[in-house]
Amino acid sequence: MSFISAAVLLFLVMDPLGNVPLFLSALKHVPAERQRQVILREMLFALAILIVFLLAGGHLLRLLGLSQPALTVAGGVILMLIALRMIFPSREHSLEEDSAMSEPFLVPLAIPYVAGPSALATVLLMMSREPSRWLTWIGAVLLAWGACLPIMLASTALRRVLGTRGLTAVERLMGLLLVTIAVEMMMGGVLQFWNAHKP
Numbered sequence: 778m779s780f781i782s783a784a785v786l787l788f789l790v791m792d793p794l795g796n797v798p799l800f801l802s803a804l805k806h807v808p809a810e811r812q813r814q815v816i817l818r819e820m821l822f823a824l825a826i827l828i829v830f831l832l833a834g835g836h837l838l839r840l841l842g843l844s845q846p847a848l849t850v851a852g853g854v855i856l857m858l859i860a861l862r863m864i865f866p867s868r869e870h871s872l873e874e875d876s877a878m879s880e881p882f883l884v885p886l887a888i889p890y891v892a893g894p895s896a897l898a899t900v901l902l903m904m905s906r907e908p909s910r911w912l913t914w915i916g917a918v919l920l921a922w923g924a925c926l927p928i929m930l931a932s933t934a935l936r937r938v939l940g941t942r943g944l945t946a947v948e949r950l951m952g953l954l955l956v957t958i959a960v961e962m963m964m965g966g967v968l969q970f971w972n973a974h975k976p
Contacts, residue, residue, distance in 0.1 A: 780913050780920075783903055787921035789955045790856065790895045793928040795863055795948040798941070799890055800932050803881050809933075815880060816929050822883055823891035824922045827900055830892075831914055834901040846973065849966030852902040856959035859895040863952030866945070891925065902962075 778786075804812050838848065903914045928935065936944065 778903060778906070780917055783914060783917035784920040784924075786958055787896065787899055787917060788924050789951050789958070790859065790899050791891055791893075791921060791925050792859070792863060792948065792951065793925040794935070794944050794951065795866075796890045796929065797932040797935055797944055800886060800929060801936060803886055803890075807880050811880075812933070813930055816886070816932070817926075819881070819883070819886035820891065820922070820926050820929060822887035824918070826888065826892040827896060827918050827922070828915060830897050831900040831904050831918060832911065834897070835904045835908055838901070838905055844970075846966045846970035848902055848905055849969060850963050851966075852898045853959045853962030853964075853966060855895050855898045856955055856962060860952045860955035860959055863955065864949050866948075891929075 800816065804815060807815055900914065900918060903917070904911065907914075939947070
């Protein structure tokens with residue numbers, strides 16, 4: 778996987794456009810003049826979590842004795858589920874609201890909206906495949922995060938410009954791309970397993 782393809786994959790998995798309505802819902806009780814500060818803080822939390830998981834997740838996998846093909850197939854399955862949710866959003870995903878009156882902190886904006894299970898599984902998969910390229914993977918995380926940040930900071934304006942239907946259409950297009958990547962990952966994992974165990 779190249780640097781650019783890793784960054785694009787992470788960007789798709791983080792699903793910034795799909796998160797716009799969720800961010801707006803979670804921030805509805807936060808004063809408008811403070812919302813950008815909260816979004817920036819939560820995005821920084823998400824970045825830190827992704828990098829820590831990228832660097833430390835591989836050690837956990839080795840302790841658990843998980844194989845590379847199993848991790849590849851599992852990552853593909855997770856991505857497929859996320860992609861299907863993007864293409865066919867449930868009512869909860871579309872209309873989810875945070876009933877808390879206080880300002881969100883770490884949850885739900887940083888985790889699970891940005892640094893969710895799919896994003897964590899993706900960085901873990903990249904690192905486990907080629908741990909010697911850890912600097913490349915950190916760069917890919919930074920690039921994907923940097924592409925998501927302005928979208929999240931401009932979430933209110935984006936919703937006004939694109940509207941709910943426009944955001945949904947773009948999210949479904951991203952989901953279609955992610956389905957293809959997920960299928961490729963699962964096929965690659967099965968092929969790795971076959972080559973490792975064929976007589």
